[in-house]
Amino acid sequence: MSLLGTSGRPLRVAIVGSGPSGFYAAEALLKAGIEVQADIFERLPSPYGLVRYGVAPDHSRIKSITKVFERIAVRPNVGYFGNVEVGKDITVAELQQFYDAALFASGAASDRRLNIPGEDLPGSHTATEFVAWYNGHPDFKDRVFDLSQEVAVVIGQGNVAVDVCRILCRTVDELRTTDIAQHALDALASSHVREVHMIGRRGPVQAKFAQIEIKELGEMAGCTPLVAPADLELEPCSRAELDHPDNTSAVRIYSILQEYGANRPEAGKQRLNIAFRRSPTEIRGADRVKSILLEKNRLEVEPMDVKAVGTGEIEELACGLVFRSVGYRGTPFPGLPFDTKTGTIPNIGGRITDGGKVLPGLFVSGWIRRGPSGTIGTNKPDSQETVAAIIADSVNWSGCENPSGAAVLKFLNTRGVRVVTFPDWQRIDAAEVERGRAAGKPREKFLTPSAMLDSLVDSPVR
Numbered sequence: 008m009s010l011l012g013t014s015g016r017p018l019r020v021a022i023v024g025s026g027p028s029g030f031y032a033a034e035a036l037l038k039a040g041i042e043v044q045a046d047i048f049e050r051l052p053s054p055y056g057l058v059r060y061g062v063a064p065d066h067s068r069i070k071s072i073t074k075v076f077e078r079i080a081v082r083p084n085v086g087y088f089g090n091v092e093v094g095k096d097i098t099v100a101e102l103q104q105f106y107d108a109a110l111f112a113s114g115a116a117s118d119r120r121l122n123i124p125g126e127d128l129p130g131s132h133t134a135t136e137f138v139a140w141y142n143g144h145p146d147f148k149d150r151v152f153d154l155s156q157e158v159a160v161v162i163g164q165g166n167v168a169v170d171v172c173r174i175l176c177r178t179v180d181e182l183r184t185t186d187i188a189q190h191a192l193d194a195l196a197s198s199h200v201r202e203v204h205m206i207g208r209r210g211p212v213q214a215k216f217a218q219i220e221i222k223e224l225g226e227m228a229g230c231t232p233l234v235a236p237a238d239l240e241l242e243p244c245s246r247a248e249l250d251h252p253d254n255t256s257a258v259r260i261y262s263i264l265q266e267y268g269a270n271r272p273e274a275g276k277q278r279l280n281i282a283f284r285r286s287p288t289e290i291r292g293a294d295r296v297k298s299i300l301l302e303k304n305r306l307e308v309e310p311m312d313v314k315a316v317g318t319g320e321i322e323e324l325a326c327g328l329v330f331r332s333v334g335y336r337g338t339p340f341p342g343l344p345f346d347t348k349t350g351t352i353p354n355i356g357g358r359i360t361d362g363g364k365v366l367p368g369l370f371v372s373g374w375i376r377r378g379p380s381g382t383i384g385t386n387k388p389d390s391q392e393t394v395a396a397i398i399a400d401s402v403n404w405s406g407c408e409n410p411s412g413a414a415v416l417k418f419l420n421t422r423g424v425r426v427v428t429f430p431d432w433q434r435i436d437a438a439e440v441e442r443g444r445a446a447g448k449p450r451e452k453f454l455t456p457s458a459m460l461d462s463l464v465d466s467p468v469r
């Protein structure tokens with residue numbers, strides 16, 4: 008019988024990644040009914056992953072989930088090791104010397120590709136880049152988007168595509184008091200983008216965006232959302248989907264789109280055209296994006312799904328910017344198996360597997376486990392399931408070699424790593440809030456890890 012999980016020897020779990028799935032895993036460990044030490048490792052000094060760098064700046068209510076995460080982080084048996092890159096500063100095998108289990112919650116940092124000619128032309132970007140840029144992510148702060156263009160095309164109709172459209176279409180006054188990075192606010196202030204097209208390959212009934220997101224597009228001060236009436240016509244399979252009693256959200260979304268179908272372009276306003284049943288086949292231009300070819304689709308019913316099938320009819324849409332928003336994708340984690348087909352770490356119920364065999368002590372949760380789907384809250388049951396697997400397995404473990412937090416710190420010190428603790432982060436946080444105050448923003452983010460660390464030199468210890 009294992010002694011792990013007792014007050015004499017708490018179960019030690021390293022959580023890699025401080026986004027929602029990492030924090031929900033820490034919370035589930037705290038509620039597991041045994042003694043635990045949950046240490047969260049994060050590559051950047053700043054925590055919260057996609058909540059800080061993915062959620063749109065004008066969605067401050069969604070960002071307030073960080074208050075919940077903060078309450079978890081300050082618990083005595085939760086540690087925060089910011090500015091530590093697992094896989095580089097410390098390998099997975101090294102981490103396992105100090106922890107009984109390691110749970111990987113590293114998210115999905117890359118994107119799916121369209122695999123069409125011209126995809127990499129200057130002016131064609133992933134939504135990921137744009138989102139991370141306007142959110143002040145250190146890896147993306149220097150990206151340049153040519154906002155002198157008048158027409159932008161956003162491919163995809165998920166909630167990320169809606170975020171991108173909204174940020175392109177909002178007035179500067181609507182964004183000024185958000186936590187948008189100042190460089191992005193300045194660039195958007197002189198944007199010439201007048202027309203944005205959000206293109207979906209399937210129909211209005213199959214669109215992935217949420218009702219609240221699509222409704223918000225109609226509430227922007229300087230932009231009118233439009234849908235061509237022909238795009239709102241429903242083929243029998245879509246009509247049947249809409250009539251299904253479980254599909255109430257699609258009914259509401261469709262009725263909002265019908266309102267946009269009745270809109271007339273308003274003079275002086277930006278336009279957001281929402282178009283359906285079109286797939287990009289090529290992005291054209293000699294040295295930069297000049298247009299995009301879209302093939303019209305018809306819909307075919309498949310078991311459990313409705314699929315877009317090309318009709319061969321192509322239309323060319325002149326544009327100067329393309330944002331590909333067709334889903335995130337996980338990237339391989341050094342030292343762990345990876346499924347290149349799904350972009351996830353292979354696992355059974357959260358237990359990492361290699362060739363179908365469970366790797367003891369290694370676990371996964373969130374987008375890197377199941378793929379990039381669902382809202383922030385979807386990660387909660389996901390992480391709870393993985394933590395239940397950890398607790399169940401731990402009864403058979405004898406424990407790691409060196410179960411000491413001080414030993415981890417010493418190890419990282421010898422590697423020259425400046426570990427950012429949670430109290431350190433709280434001081435960085437306070438400094439960011441202070442920087443934003445003068446401009447009436449909730450915060451002005453530091454744009455580099457070194458700027459975050461520098462802020463610690465002068466800021467008071469709390």
Ligand code: NAP
Nearest residue numbers: 163164165166167168208209215332333334335379380381
């Ligand atoms: P998503 O919801 O999976 O949407 C991806 C979109 O790309 C879909 O419209 C999809 O069309 C389209 N697509 C995929 N491959 C394509 C291709 N080859 N050609 C043309 N279109 C293609 O992904 P996401 O928008 O990146 O969002 C990721 C997750 O984060 C989602 O669960 C989303 O709800 C969540 N999120 C939530 C919020 C919020 O709650 N406010 C905000 C942002 C993100 P099909 O439907 O035909 O596949």
